[in-house]
Amino acid sequence: xxxxxxxxxxxxxxxxxxxxxxxxxxxxxxxxxxxxxxxxxxxxxxxxxxxxxxxxxxxxxxxxxxxxxxxxxxxxxxxxxxxxxxxxxxxxxxxxxxxxxxxxxxxxxxxxxxxxxxxxxxxxxxxxxxxxxxxxxxxxxxxxxxxxxxxxxxxxx
Numbered sequence: 451x452x453x454x455x456x457x458x459x460x461x462x463x464x465x466x467x468x469x470x471x472x473x474x475x476x477x478x479x480x481x482x483x484x485x486x487x488x489x490x491x492x493x494x495x496x497x498x499x500x501x502x503x504x505x506x507x508x509x510x511x512x513x514x515x516x517x518x519x520x521x522x523x524x525x526x527x528x529x530x531x532x533x534x535x536x537x538x539x540x541x542x543x544x545x546x547x548x549x550x551x552x553x554x555x556x557x558x559x560x561x562x563x564x565x566x567x568x569x570x571x572x573x574x575x576x577x578x579x580x581x582x583x584x585x586x587x588x589x590x591x592x593x594x595x596x597x598x599x600x601x602x603x604x605x606x607x
Contacts (some may be wrong), residue, residue, distance in 0.1 A: 470587070473580055476576060479579055484577055490569035538601050556579065
């Protein structure tokens with residue numbers, strides 16, 4: 451079990467960079483396309499699709515980590531006390547709630563953009579929903595500089 455936990459922790463930590471990079475790139479493409487009244491190309495559609503897929507993979511890794519984490523097990527068994535402990539509450543409630551909400555926003559944006567009738571609406575929808583998802587993610591990543599809960603930029607395996 452400990453090796454599974456380290457595996458999930460390592461890949462969840464590493465994969466966040468792919469999530470962030472793909473979201474930033476997708477938002478850039480959407481903003482550029484929307485502002486320039488560009489055609490929503492097959493490449494733009496692939497960026498939309500792969501960004502949402504990468505976010506979903508990260509969610510799966512996070513859920514696997516959540517089910518294996520000793521912090522979460524402690525939180526569940528000792529809720530009345532643990533909910534008052536900042537770090538435990540962050541991982542037990544706040545992090546997962548905000549991150550799932552972010553992935554839902556990205557998913558809504560991806561699905562809605564796919565169905566929009568024109569190119570400008572596709573870019574606008576992607577821009578709005580992916581930006582909301584990115585902002586939520588940025589607020590709930592345990593950055594090394596975070597006053598709430600700090601973790602390293604890269605976990606060791």
